Amino acid sequence: MAPPTDGREPMHQSPQDAARTSPGADPAAQDGAGADDRRRIMATLATADATRLGELAATLPMPTGHDLIRPAETGLIMARGRMGGTGSPFNLGEVTVTRCVVRVKSGEVGTAYVLGRDKTHARTAALIDALWQNPVHRPVVEACVITPLAEARDQARNTLRQETAATRVDFFTMVRGDN
Amino acid sequence: MYVAVKGGEKAIRNAHRLLARRRRGRTDVPSLTLDQIAEQMALSVARVMGEGSLYDEALAALAIKQSRGDLIEAAFLIRAYRTTLPRFGYSEPLDTGAMLVERRISATYKDLPGGQLLGPTFDYTHRLLDFTLAAEGEPELEEAERAALTDEAMPRVTDLLSEEGLMEADPLPEEGHVVGDLTRDPLSFPADRDLRLQNLARGDEGFLLALAYSSQRGYGRTHPFTGEIRYGAVEVEFFAEELGFTLTLGEIRLTECQMVNQFNGSAKSPPKFTRGYGLVFGQAERKAMAMSMVDRALRWEELGEEFTAPVQDTEFVLSHSDNIQATGFVEHLKLPHYVDFQAELDLVRRMRKEWFAARERRDEELGLAAGKDQEAAE
The missing domain is CATH 1.10.20 (Histone, subunit A)
Structure with a gap:
């Protein structure tokens, strides 16, 4: 029996699944940084606060001139859930997404897909993605933009988790006479 | 018209x-x-x-x-x-197991791995109006309490029972099945569970609430337990064809409800627990709970149960859950229907004329008959 598909439309199936099983398809894999690295920084850029991203991008010392390959465009992606959490997929509802593709002077092409309709966010994220792909710029981009954003996100997530943890109901481990 | x-x-x-x-x-x-x-x-x-x-x-x-x-x-x-925006594609299925949980409770286990986290809830409030909010300005807010974090995993409660085989497994995708999409093709029947869940996820909260309530009161037999409700942020991932890999686009907040129902078993399946599933955008616990109960009720045929109640009627439920369609059809009645009504008016006038004519004839006949009776009696 063939492995179960996740219900993706046949028209999308072959190129996507082929690409998924060939890590060489990732351009960033060529010069030391793996596909996972690029995925990581793109996720950091996409989940960043747009204002903070703009401020940090402004601190970059290298030239940030770029051409728009695909100007920022807002569209929809249908978000899918799974029956029972782990079962067959179903269509839950759409999300707004803005995407943008830019090319920096040194030739690298940066791409961004960002939830929401903020075109500046998408364009800045695409620019940073392009700069990051240049091995010379990468350490500076990591230090000036990616690391501070990742730290801010971790901190926000930790605060939220700590606040949530304080509302934990723990029937069995309560110690009598604690106060 | x-x-x-x-x-x-x-x-x-x-x-x-x-x-x-x-x-x-x-x-x-x-x-x-x-x-x-x-x-x-x-x-x-x-x-x-x-x-x-x-x-x-x-x-x-x-x-x-x-x-x-x-x-x-x-x-x-x-x-x-x-409708004014282009569609870029479909996301990878959301992984609610990896949710950044802000609330997670279970009514079936007191003590569960990862704990019961009440989060920001109206539960256990006294439902008394807080007049300090009515005064100008907000009252001074207390800093939210924080507690140390543990690395304890937070498995879905339903996964705990499934290890023993007591819980039905999640349905696996059928080979070649194309996930139904109501935004592409209008609803048709019979509707598979993927279409039903999409319909319910965007259905009217009030309608789903009433249906779920009806199932509790005896219109359809469900004996639900809230296996788990969780609310929090989940990353949305998308496979970008031009890049050849899957990207994280950002986070959305979701409420998920797993409703657990007893199932007596059938010729094909031993007794076990079955599930209804609710998944809704944002913090929407009532809707997620109602959705999971209606989802479970609509599975009667697949589970070999008896059909007895409106909540089990797929066509009835799915055709009337969408409040945009419902309000469109109900509210269109207030638009001018002058021509239509003119025709009805003529019809009712004619019917009334015939009705009065018929009554007159009947009275005459009765009157004649009464006269004859009287003559006979005298």
Whole structure:
């Protein structure tokens, strides 16, 4: 029996699944940084606060001139859930997404897909993605933009988790006479 | 039938101008900002995103402002807006197991791995109006308490039972099955569970609530336990064909409900627990619970149960759950139906004429008969 598909439309199936099983398809894999690295920084850029991203991008010392390959465009992606959490997929509802593709002077092409309709966010994220792909710029981009954003996100997530943890109901481990 | 009318342009223009003024209200009261709505009316925003079937908090806040707080009108505005945008594709299925949990409770286990986290809930509040909110300005807020974190995993409660085989497994995708999409093809019957869940996820909260309630009161037999409710942020991932890999686009907040039902077993399957599933945009616990109960009830055929109640009637439930369609059809009745009504008027006049004529004839016949009877008696 063939492995179960996740219900993706046949028209999308072959190129996507082929690409998924060939890590060489990732351009960033060529010069030391793996596909996972690029995925990581793109996720950091996409989940960043747009204002903070703009401020940090402004601190970059290298030239940030770029051409728009695909100007920022807002569209929809249908978000899918799974029956029972782990079962067959179903269509839950759409999300707004803005995407943008830019090319920096040194030739690298940066791409961004960002939830929401903020075109500046998408364009800045695409620019940073392009700069990051240049091995010379990468350490500076990591230090000036990616690391501070990742730290801010971790901190926000930790605060939220700590606040949530304080509302934990723990029937069995309560110690009598604690106060 | 609605027949087009013309005229009234000036009145319509003036009505809209008046609406704009009434929407704004008294100008000495500050205008609402979208941030205020998104932050302080977050549960209304969640409802509009869910029923509008589009996750975008700022758009939902705008729709609420424009619709004067009419949430069905706001969802309508969202549905209309989405048609103006191109579709980039489908996300990877969301992994609610990896949720950044802000609330997670179970009514089936007191002590479960990862713990019961109440989070920001109305549960256990006394439902007393807080008049400090009515005073100008907000009361001083206490800093939220924080507790140390453990690395304890937070498995779904339903996964705990499935290890023993007591819980039905999640259905695996059938080979070649194309996931149904109501935004592409109109609803048709019989509707598979994927279509049903999409329909319910964007269905009217009130309608689903009433159906779920009916199932508890005896219209359809469900004996549900809340296996788990969790609320929090989940990353949305998308396979970008031009890049050849899967990207994280950002996070959305979701409420998931796993409702557990007893199942006595059938010839094909031993007794075990079965499940209904609810998944909704934003913090929308009531809707997620109702959705999971209705989902379970609609599975009667697959589980070999008896059909006894409205909540099990797929066509009835799915055809009437969408409040945009419902409001369209109900509210269209207020549009001019003059030609239609004129025809009905003529018809009723003719029927009345015939009715009176018939009564007159009958009275005459009765009168004659009565006269004869009287003669005979004398």
